[in-house]
Every structure is written in structure tokens, then in C-alpha cells.
Amino acid sequence: MSKRPxxxxxxxxxxxxxxxxxxxxxxxxLGDVIVVAPDxxxxxxxxxxxxxxxxxxxxxxxxxxxxxxxxxxGTPADCVKLGINEILxxxxxxxxxxxxxxxxxxINVIYSGTMSAAVEASIEGIPAIGFSLLDYSWNANFxxxxxxxxxxxxxxxxxxxxxxxxxxxxxxKLKEKDIKGIKICRQANAYWVEKFDKRVNPQGKEYYWxxxxxxNKDNGHDxxxxxxxxxxxxxVPVKFDLTDHENISYIKKWKFLN
Amino acid sequence: MSKRPxxxxxxxxxxxxxxxxxxxxxxxxLGDVIVVAPDxxxxxxxxxxxxxxxxxxxxxxxxxxxxxxxxxxGTPADCVKLGINEILxxxxxxxxxxxxxxxxxxINVIYSGTMSAAVEASIEGIPAIGFSLLDYSWNANFxxxxxxxxxxxxxxxxxxxxxxxxxxxxxxKLKEKDIKGIKICRQANAYWVEKFDKRVNPQGKEYYWxxxxxxNKDNGHDxxxxxxxxxxxxxVPVKFDLTDHENISYIKKWKFLN
Numbered sequence: 001m002s003k004r005p006x007x008x009x010x011x012x013x014x015x016x017x018x019x020x021x022x023x024x025x026x027x028x029x030l031g032d033v034i035v036v037a038p039d040x041x042x043x044x045x046x047x048x049x050x051x052x053x054x055x056x057x058x059x060x061x062x063x064x065x066x067x068x069x070x071x072x073x074g075t076p077a078d079c080v081k082l083g084i085n086e087i088l089x090x091x092x093x094x095x096x097x098x099x100x101x102x103x104x105x106x107i108n109v110i111y112s113g114t115m116s117a118a119v120e121a122s123i124e125g126i127p128a129i130g131f132s133l134l135d136y137s138w139n140a141n142f143x144x145x146x147x148x149x150x151x152x153x154x155x156x157x158x159x160x161x162x163x164x165x166x167x168x169x170x171x172x173k174l175k176e177k178d179i180k181g182i183k184i185c186r187q188a189n190a191y192w193v194e195k196f197d198k199r200v201n202p203q204g205k206e207y208y209w210x211x212x213x214x215x216n217k218d219n220g221h222d223x224x225x226x227x228x229x230x231x232x233x234x235x236v237p238v239k240f241d242l243t244d245h246e247n248i249s250y251i252k253k254w255k256f257l258n
Numbered sequence: 259m260s261k262r263p264x265x266x267x268x269x270x271x272x273x274x275x276x277x278x279x280x281x282x283x284x285x286x287x288l289g290d291v292i293v294v295a296p297d298x299x300x301x302x303x304x305x306x307x308x309x310x311x312x313x314x315x316x317x318x319x320x321x322x323x324x325x326x327x328x329x330x331x332g333t334p335a336d337c338v339k340l341g342i343n344e345i346l347x348x349x350x351x352x353x354x355x356x357x358x359x360x361x362x363x364x365i366n367v368i369y370s371g372t373m374s375a376a377v378e379a380s381i382e383g384i385p386a387i388g389f390s391l392l393d394y395s396w397n398a399n400f401x402x403x404x405x406x407x408x409x410x411x412x413x414x415x416x417x418x419x420x421x422x423x424x425x426x427x428x429x430x431k432l433k434e435k436d437i438k439g440i441k442i443c444r445q446a447n448a449y450w451v452e453k454f455d456k457r458v459n460p461q462g463k464e465y466y467w468x469x470x471x472x473x474n475k476d477n478g479h480d481x482x483x484x485x486x487x488x489x490x491x492x493x494v495p496v497k498f499d500l501t502d503h504e505n506i507s508y509i510k511k512w513k514f515l516n
Contacts, residue, residue: 046335047304047368054465055454077304077369081468085452107381109500110305111335123365123449148515155512162505181516184509186501191381194343196313208313210339237502237509242367243444244497247420251442251495254413257406258439 005031005093005157008083008121012042012076012100012113015069016062019099022142023131024067026149027096030157033067034092036083038076043102045113047120048075057082076117084124094157095121098131099142099149105132105170105224105234106188106216118166119240127161129153134228135173144176148233152182161237168236172228180231187236188223190216263289263351263415266341266379270300270334270358270371273327274320277357280400281389282325284407285354288415291325292350294341296334301360303371305378306333315340334375342382352415353379356389357400357407363390363428363482363492364446364474376424377498385419387411392486393431402434406491410440419495426494430486438489445494446481448474 007027011020015037027033036057056073070087072079080095097117104112114130121128131149133140152169161167168187172179192212200206216225224234265285269278273295285291294315314331328345330337338353355375362370372388379386389407391398410427419425426445430437450470458464474483482492 041310044307044309045304046306046374048306049302049304049369049468051302051468052299054457054467056463056465078468081452082454082466086454086456086466107498110377110381110498111307116304119368123368151515155514159509159512162502162508165502165505167509168500182514184506186503186506187499189499194339196340196344198344199312205314208315208340208344210307210309210313210336235509236500237505238500239502240365240368240500241445241447242426242494242496242498242500244420244423244495245444247423247495248442248444250420251417251425251493254417256413256440257409 006090007031007033008088008092008095009033009035010037010076010079010097010117012038012045014038014041015071017101018138019101019142021063022146023096023099023149024065026146028065028067029150030153034083034088035067035069036072036079036087038079039071039073042075042113044111045075046111047077047116049077050074055082076113077120080117080120092126094153095126095128096131096153100132101138101140102136103132103134103170104130104168105228106190109168109187109238115168119238122164122166123240127156128166129156129169130166131169133171145171164239164241165237168238170224170228170234172231174231178231179233183227183232183234185224185227185234185236186222188216188225189218190214190225264348265289265291266350266353267291267293268295268334268337268355268375270296270303272296272299273329275359276396277359277400279321280404281354281357281407282323284404286323286325287408288411292341292346293325293327294330294337294345296337297329297331300333300371302369303333304369305335305374307335308332313340334371335378338375338378350384352411353384353386354389354411358390359396359398360394361390361392361428362388362426363486364448367426367445367496373426373496377496380422380424381498385414386424387414387427388424389427391429403429422497422499423495426496428482428486428492430489432489436489437491441485441490441492443482443485443492443494444480446474446483447476448472448483
């Protein structure tokens, strides 16, 4: 690349989360960085967007880096829309989201605000990557993965992410020296079995907390869950054309009214 | 079917919206209906779930039908999780969501609370359909599509929706006699160009409203947008495995650290 790339950075844990601070620091080594990130945590927001209320956006200064930062009242997808269409002067060369505090592998991609930001950018024709670390702790050691953040983003800038795709990158909770490498994977066939923790409030009214148990019945060695369980970083190319093309002919045989 | 099917009904416009009232009335003709729907509108919520706050759920009586109804404080996906795991005694035979006031065709499926409910049910192994009418009006005439709601759901119960799929059904804004029939389609390659309407509040602070223009550059006659524009009902089988399997081999060639 002849000139420095323009990099849009966002996340779903909020602009002051340690995960995004590490990602910003890594991206500063690769290009000119503009951050447009939520002003508060937006985990499990899926691909929500804000259409029935207003959005606020303020320039902020959080650390000493060269990046320019905006804190936004919306969801991760709102931040990407605002960044691309209102804040940036030109299309960014890439959009990176994260590093999420916790896994977005397998079915978690569906609920992920981190990945919704990356997918939103890919819908707008911009190469995009969502990064997540399998450690929910606020004090997770993101430095262990910093060189991979740079390597993967650099490769995406050099090679170009296929149109209609965003990359879902998950890191195992390991020290850098124990990471075995990178695997390109498919989304594992895994799911959550919900357990609702029913409680009674001081006024005697019932309420619930959503909890659950993660079930992975996928035995394939080409899935993201397998890679992560075996010490590898997983990369899954994720698409926003949700059509199951293989099943169109089956449904065409049904007896519909005409 | 020897016995009446158990049908879980939800939506994203809220339990009192005319669209869900028509859907409930149609489903009462097919089976035993349990409604678990949001207590307030949840449009454009994507696949959000509630993990950092509590959920409330109350049995309510809204009209004279035989259905049993619960009004829930969460998102559409929360309602499905609560319905399946906490409220129903057995797995429902099908979950239907809608009828949404407005389109969920093409890229709108990504932002849709209506479809997130259907996809959530399909993740839990339950056949599921999201219904939407291309009319945003609260007073849209849902009776024009009632016989199709029954026909499509009946066919899904009889034939079984393929595992890993939910159906995304959109109705054109037409009188029943003008509907030309049903097309099984792929998701059109269309998108929104955002326009942020920037305003100033009474305190002099800037804020934004998200608006946009819908762009369809897809010329194929097999897309949902084509079907709807030509007087047909569109049905797209939607999957929650987001992997773009075709691009895995391409990304495997990148020069990653190892």
C-alpha cells in the first residue's frame, strides 16, 4: 500500500473497554485510526439499530494515541453507520470491531454486537473484521494477542476480504507463546440451552434472569469451537446473505394457494 | 396431524399491534395458540437478547379468542426463549412471528426483530416462520392476507421446515384478489444508503435521526424484491449458519503468523 490506510474502529463493550484500547493501539501501527464506539456497553445487542430515538455523538480524548475518537449513544451498528456516512470524509479501507471481552464463536455470532458492527460495514462494502477474546474478564490480557491483531488486519488489507463477507476472529485464552496458530473454520453447530433464573422482587413480583448452558455437539475438526479448544485462533468468513439456497427447491414443492 | 398442533406466536411490534392480532386469529384455526410477545414495540432490535437486566412476564387477556397470552418486557428473541423454556409445557410444533408492520425482505432481515424471533426458534430446533406486510401503517388491512397465513403455516406443519432454517415471508401491499401467488426466493442483493438528519436540540446540542434510502441493484427474477414488486408473496428460507463456505479456501492462502 502506497499510503496509510484509513481504519474505522468500533466495539460493543463501550469506548473505554480495555479490549478496544488494545485494538486501537494495534491499528495505530497500521494506519490512520478513527474510533466511533458506543458510550456504554452494548453486549448481546445483535444487529439492532436506532430508528425510534435520536443519536448523540461527541469527540472525546481517552488516551495519548494519535487516533481521533467519537463516543456515540447508539448500538455498534449505529456507530458504523454514523462513522461511514457522517464522520469520515472518505470510505475507510477497513473496519475492525472489538476486541470483545468474551467469545463470539459458533452461534454466538448471531447475538454479537461486535460482529453486527463488522457485518454492517461489510453490507456497506467495506472490508471488516470482528475480534473477540475468550475471556470475559475486564482485566483480560489483550497484549498476548496484539501481534495477531496486526497480522490478520494487514493480511485483510493486502488480500481484500471477499465481497459480502466479514471475518469473525476468536482468540483462545492463552499466552502468546502457547497459541498454536490460525485456523480458517466454519461456524460450529453449537447452541445454548436456556435456564431462566426465576426470582421474586421486594414487592413480591416474579422476574427472570436469562442464563444458559453452552452445548457443542459438533465433532468436526474444521469448526471454530474445535480450533479454539485446541489452542488455535479461529477465523470464520461470515456472510449477510442468509438465504439457504439448497432448500429453495424443496420448499417449491409445497402445496401453496394460487 | 392427529392432534391439534401447539403454536407459539410472537412479534416485534408489541402484543397489541393489529398484525399480531390477525396472526393469532389465523393460528386459532390451526391449533392451540400460546402468545409470548413484547409489551412494547421492539422494531429494528435485530437479534438482541437481555442479559444485563431482568425480564418480566405477565399473563394478559387482550381479545375474546381462545389463545393464552403473555406480555413480556424483553426483545422478540427473549420472548421465544422464555416461551419455549419457561412458559410452555412442551416444545411447540411451530413458532410464528409477526405479522410485522413493514417489510423484512432482502437486507432488512438482518435488522428485523420479527425474523430474529423466528431464527431463535429455529436455533432451538423448532420450525419457524416470520410474516411481514409491506405496509407500515398501524391500520394496514391484514385480513387480505389471512388465508395465506393459514395456508403457509399449514404447509410448514405438514412438510416440515428443513433443520437450521426459518422462513421469511413477505406480503405485498395488495388486496387479496390482486395477489398473484407465492414465490420461493433468494434474499435480494439490496441495501440502505443512510442519511443522518442532523438537528440541534433546545440546549444547542447536535443530535441525529437515522434515515435512509433503499437501493436494489439486483436484477434477478428469483429475488424476494422482484417477487414483491410483481405482486407475489415472497418466501425465503433463512439460515443461521452464517459461514461463507465458498470463501474458506481463499482465506486459507493468506500469509498468517504461525
